Amino acid sequence: MNPSTSSKLDRTENFGGNLFIDTRSVTEDAIPFTQAVINGLAPGGGLYVPQEIPELTIEDITSLADMPYWQRAAAIYKAFNIDLDDAKIDELMQRSYGDNFDTPDICPITSIDEKTHVLELWHGPTSAFKDMALQCLPHFFAASAEKLRSDGDLDNEFCILVATSGDTGKAALEGFKGVEGVSIGVLFPDGGVSDIQRKQMVTTTGSNVYVWAVRGNFDDCQTTLKKVFADTSFAEEIMHDYSVAFSSANSINWGRLLPQIVYYVSTYAELVATGKIEAGSPIDVCVPTGNFGNILAAWYASRMGTPIEHLFCASNENRVLTDFINTGTYDISDREFVLTPSPSMDILVSSNLERQLFELTERDGKSISGWMTDLNTNRTFQVSKDVFGGMREQFLSDSIDNEECLETIRSVFKEHDYLIDPHTAVAYAVAENLRGDNPVVVASTAHWAKFGDNVYRALHNIDPGTPLPDDVAKLTGCELNKLIAKETSKHDIPAGLADLDTMTPRFNEVIDGNVTAVEQAAMRFLTEQS
Ligand SMILES: *Cc1c(COP(=O)(O)O)cnc(C)c1O
16 A cells, blocks of 8 residues: 555656556557546447456555545555546545535445445445545546646536436436536436435436426437437537537446455455454455446456455345356346335346456456347347356355345344344345355345335235335325334434434426437527526
8 A cells, every 4th residue: 555665556757657448458558546436437448458457465454444444445545557547536525525425434334244234335325335436526527637637638517417217317317516717517317316306306406507407208218318429410509509528428438446355455454453354354245236346346446455365246036146157158149127125236238247247257358248249139148157057256246035125124123223224234144145154245225214114024024016005105205214113113213314304305397208308408598597
């Protein structure tokens, strides 16, 4: 961590020297961090990964425990030797991880027993783990744009457009609101998100934000938005009239992955500092997985030297990743998309897996390109024996059905007086199934009050998918949470969720789910902004 003792990390001689390469090797150009953050995707659809993964000693890692969280994050960013200077990184990290979180620990650990440590990643403004990255990325996005502008490589501003099925939209709104040179518009399916999620979005403050409800489902939102992004003549018009480019800042952006590595390294340091593990002793990590970002961050942390032995990939009934890790074949050719109590893990194409495969093939872009083509054309691909073997050395996976998910919420509450959300419950149950002798860190990705209806079902032994009793069904999301809090004596409902019923909705526009309607809406928003 100390740059002067490690030539590899010596930023004075090789400032910003860690460049980013494309997982599909379509382009041989390696680009700096700031450009990778602005580009998002590599040309040809590949993902950017760092050429060099810094290695930390166990002393480097444990020394993090003496610093506030923002400084730990800054240390990891500096270790990756990105092309922003130390003072800038410090400044941005202080803004990212300050009193916007409800605890100075940022992501505290609750130890259920000696060998089960729950890493609470939901203490940010929107009460879900997306905040860990989305409170940070927008600052680095704006700073990257500023740097490219001052280098003469860019002369426009940005408008982020996001289609959301719930959690991401609000986390992105909170992250980008008030950020210079960037505005953000969010599209959600009208009637397709929970009462809490809708209220969270439409009450967002800030002058550079906008929210639209779209007639249709999430898929319609996403497909329409993809078409808007692909409409080059619209992009040219917007660039000409407003000097603005659209961007998505989605979960495959390296700038969203890097902040997630921080909390795994930091958690290890914290467990050592609090005497829960010995420095150097192995732990396992269990992650409720959708797009493979969170668990990939844990892999990077282990690759950097954090003693993480096994990575448990936890799936819900959409178990494409579990089957892949257990067979080496990724197959969605005959797989139905299932709705579960853990909607943020309801996914068929897990984009960040591509980065993991790139590393497992020892960076063989040709193989990755081939498999992604197979996935596109045949809806399936199979990795080689070697890659499968390499994956099995560290990854284990299991899936939990909807019923077991709710049972786990109920039993963890009964036995440990600890209330978890359905995503965390999937990971908790999988950890129980897969654990060996190592202590396990279970990634907890949402506060229970974001998913009150299923938490209520769990506590009252109501089957998943069954309607709630009439007197409960008529409650608002906030009222239901208050009822659960009363019944369980868990009164820790985060401020951002507790007061939603009393906040004034700012956005009530409902638009059609077609390209013209979305483009016109975006245009009105940009006119208002300019
Ligand atoms: C996004 C999300 C996940 C899945 O994380 P990935 O990085 O996509 O694997 C799990 N739980 C919650 C609550 C989320 O919002």
